[in-house]
Amino acid sequence: MQYPTARRAVQTIVREHQQLSAVVNGMARYVESLSEGGHAPEPMVMRAMLYYIREYPEQIHHPKEDKYLLARLRTRTDELDDVIEELEAQHVAGEARVRDLERALTRYELSGSAEAPALRALVGEYAAFYSHHRRLEEEVILPAALQFLTAADWMELDEVFGENHDPFSGSEIQGELDRLYSLIFSTVSGTIQ
Numbered sequence: 001m002q003y004p005t006a007r008r009a010v011q012t013i014v015r016e017h018q019q020l021s022a023v024v025n026g027m028a029r030y031v032e033s034l035s036e037g038g039h040a041p042e043p044m045v046m047r048a049m050l051y052y053i054r055e056y057p058e059q060i061h062h063p064k065e066d067k068y069l070l071a072r073l074r075t076r077t078d079e080l081d082d083v084i085e086e087l088e089a090q091h092v093a094g095e096a097r098v099r100d101l102e103r104a105l106t107r108y109e110l111s112g113s114a115e116a117p118a119l120r121a122l123v124g125e126y127a128a129f130y131s132h133h134r135r136l137e138e139e140v141i142l143p144a145a146l147q148f149l150t151a152a153d154w155m156e157l158d159e160v161f162g163e164n165h166d167p168f169s170g171s172e173i174q175g176e177l178d179r180l181y182s183l184i185f186s187t188v189s190g191t192i193q
């Protein structure tokens with residue numbers, strides 16, 4: 001979705017959604033490769049993807065949405081209370097889903113291909129869950145935010161999201177996540193066709 005207003009916070013949120021979608025697609029390709037009978041990549045590839053989701057979307061992106069974007073919107077209108085509640089619940093549920101994925105991956109590592117279908121099913125569910133979450137935020141919340149939030153709200157949001165620990169910019173943790181993200185994608189494109 002394109003936003004005519006070049007709000008920094010909106011651009012950051014949408015870019016981070018694209019990155020998480022890319023990681024989710026990477027997990028989907030990983031689990032598909034397990035059923036193709038050829039050489040599957042090491043489970044470490046998927047472990048790295050789950051680590052990325054824990055460290056970045058779960059630790060930084062979603063908490064900032066809760067604390068700033070959704071909280072501000074709630075103070076400006078009550079039209080979106082149901083959607084906001086649903087998204088907050090999804091942020092909590094998302095963490096539990098990532099833990100379930102980690103457990104399923106461990107079971108696959110320990111027991112081998114018998115556990116692959118369960119892992120594949122969970123990845124499919126997570127992909128559907130995340131795609132619904134992203135759509136609600138981009139198609140309902142962000143347009144509503146552009147409509148209801150004040151200039152002062154946007155100054156705060158632009159600042160808060162502008163100083164996100166962005167894996168594609170400079171600080172220590174960012175550098176680490178940047179390397180991880182690159183590693184994931186060079187591995188995925190090199191080993192999962």
Ligand SMILES: [Fe+2]
Pocket residue numbers: 013017061062065137
């Ligand atoms: Fe989001």
Ligand SMILES: [Fe+2]
Pocket residue numbers: 061062065087091133137
């Ligand atoms: Fe979110």
